[in-house]
Amino acid sequence: MTVPPDRGVSRRSFLKGSAVAGIATTGITAAAHATAPSKPASFGPGEHEIVLLVNGKERKVKVETRTTLLDAVRDGLDLTGAKKICDRGACGGCTMLLDGETITSCLTLAMDAVGHELQTVESLSDGDKVHPLVQNFVHCDAMQCGFCTPGMVMSSLACLQKRGKPTDAQMRHDLSGNLCRCGTYGRVMEAIQRTAVGGGK
Amino acid sequence: MKPFTYVVPQSLAEACEASQKPNTLLKGAGIDLIDRMKERLQTPEQIVNLLPLKDELAGVAVEANGELRIGALTTLTQLEQHQALAAPAFDGLRLATGMTATPQVRNRATVAGNILQFTRCWYVRSEAFHCLHGGRGPTCLAMTGENRYHSVLGWSDCVRVHPSNLAPPLLALDAEYSTRLGDKVRRRKFSELFPADPRAQNPEHTLEAGEIVTAIHVPAQPAGTRSAYCESREKLTFDWATTACAVRLVLAGGVITAANLVLGAVAPVPLPREKASALLVGQKPSAALFAKVAEMAYAGASPLAHNDYKLTIGKAIVRQALDEAVR
Known part of the structure; x- marks a missing residue:
């Protein structure tokens, strides 16, 4: 073919x-916000x-x-x-x-x-080069249908940035706003942990 | 969403002036408002965006008299993480804040927005249903329809529940709120923010059109104050409460000398339960006492066809909140 x-x-x-x-x-x-005169700036509706x-x-x-x-x-x-x-x-x-x-x-x-x-x-990839977190999502097979994945990656990134080496409880907390119908949560947490210890580089 | 004009005020005075225009709505983060606008439940011609006023209206501060001043635009994340809330007296408020919605929502949602949000009743939230509270029909559809998440207490012609997590603990802490309407600045008891008669025709709160909540004030709590907040829900996270209970107790020498018990998610307004609170005063904490208090908290309940489970769970949640407060 x-x-x-x-x-x-x-x-x-x-x-x-x-x-x-x-x-x-x-x-x-x-x-433009900062230089507005005494009258409030107004936009739209167009x-x-x-x-x-x-x-x-x-x-x-x-x-x-x-x-x-x-x-x-x-x-x-x-x-x-x-x-x-x-x-x-x-x-x-x-x-x-x-x-x-x-x-x-x-x-x-x-x-x-x-x-x-x-x-x-999109900030996590540059051509074929991807952020270690993304690499670890692949390595850990942390997705199935992939629809929730971009959101899941961003919550995982915030978790890593905030916590460094997050505990299970911290990961559950930080990912609690992302639903995955395929149930990949466990593997997402593996991907975060692998990134935290320097994997995927 | 219908198109609207978006106004960016530079000061509270400008926001107050702009909000006087007819068919104008005020917006904080807009978590609840944008949702309702997408459903076309709200179709304002003008939105006044309050977020540029964060310097003035956001943040938590401890005043000279020990009072906690919570700016209306403080996000739930900021409130939960503020060190002033680490004291045991504020456990209930802190826990209620952290249980709300999701990290993404708490990072944006404001304290005032949480308190002033519209009910989550699925009939009034859908334009397709001709419900009384939405002004679209002659009767409350939930009363005879799918009502497992609706009121069991304090309802008359509309069985919606008040959805705010923050309102019960703030009532339990005897909070007050400040508003500004035009040039008028007012400060009132937190209980006055909710309608005394929460029938269908009355909105969720008592603010006038264009009135802006500027801050919530929590008085300094006496030594020995403990508080707790517990709720039942169908999921561990990312869910609405099916029942909630906030308590604030003052303990002296092992005896409860003051008590406030407030129920959430079971009535059209957050519901202080004075008689149940009174049972606690002058008593030593015990399982038997807490069971009696839980019964009294739900005394006079009128459950609907699908929500009498709220009485069983709700009483357990009251006992749990009391247990946690004295732990």
């Missing part, structure tokens, strides 16, 4: 192209451009005031690692780090993330 030829326009590249075509010139950044600090880079993205951070990152920036599963903060699939803390990006407005540091699961 040969690999099927490139189908030309994928759904994803189509969406990306249409978003770029519509970018307006008005933008807000963290600085589309406008904001600047998000994503994985260490300033990224412009066009949003409405009602756009969630998850939608802005997935649809606007094409960072589709974080998953939109329940969209109600009830699964943890959309977990990202905002200023180093785990959050459910589906219950956060994109506007609320302006001026804060956002870290997504």
Whole structure:
């Protein structure tokens, strides 16, 4: 069997192209918040451009005031690692780090993330080079269907950053906001432990 | 979500002014509000984002008189981890905070947001159901429908339960709350934040439109104060309470000299149980006493078709909370 030829326009590249075509010139950044006059700054309800600090880079993205951070990152920036599963903060699939803390990006407005540091699961790979934690998820077979995995990885990362060498109880606590229907929790904890002792490098 | 205008105030005064505009809602982290807006239960024309006021309205401080001042925008994670809450008098409040939702939610959710959140009744939370509390129908659908998570006490025409974890321990600690409405600054007993008559037509709280909660005040607790918070739930983590109990006791020479017992998740408001508390005062802790108190805490209960289990579990949770408080 040969690999099927490139189908030309994928759904994803189509969406990306249409978003770029519509970018307006008005933008807000963290600085715009700080320099507002006595009248409060007001945005929307239509589309406008904001600047998000994503994985260490300033990224412009066009949003409405009602756009969630998850939608802005997935649809606007094409960072589709974080998953939109329940969209109600009830699964943890959309977990990202905002200023180093785990959050459910589906219950956060994109506007609320302006001026804060956002870290997504994409920050853990650079081409074929991946973060030891990701390597250990592979080594420990810490996923089955893989849908919860990006969120699980981000909660695991926060756990490691906060605890160094977390205990079982600390891992259970820190992962308690991520649901895995396949039941991979035990192996996720193995992957965290392996990372904590320097494995996967 | 319907489109809205998003206002970024630079000061509390600006937020107060902006909130006077009709069809405006105030937003902290928005954990509950965004959820309701996605369901189209709320369709504001304007949202005033309070998060830029964190310098003014977030953080925990111990005042000169020993009182704990908890800023309205303090996150649950900040509250749980603050060293002021390490004292035994605040065990209940700290545990209740740490049991709420998930790490992701606690990292964002604010103290005021937790207290002011809308009920989780699945009928009123779904636009499809024509329920009385949502103003969409003539009757309470939970009363005769699927009501295993609903009220067993203190209900009249609506059997919703109050979902806040923080409200019962704050009531038990005799907390107060400060608000600002326009230029008016007010400070009241925490119990006044909840409707005395929690029928369907009344909202979960008594705030006026545009009134902003700025802080919660917890008075200095006398020596010998102990507290506890316990709840029953279907999952160990990441779940709502089916019943909850917060207690605050003052012990002197092995005798209970003051007691506050408050139930959560069993009534449309967090429910102080004065008669049960009174049974504790002047007594030495004992299993027999705590069993009597647990019975009194649920005296007069009117369970629905699918939730009489709450009486059995709820009484056990009361006994557990008392046991933990005197341990």
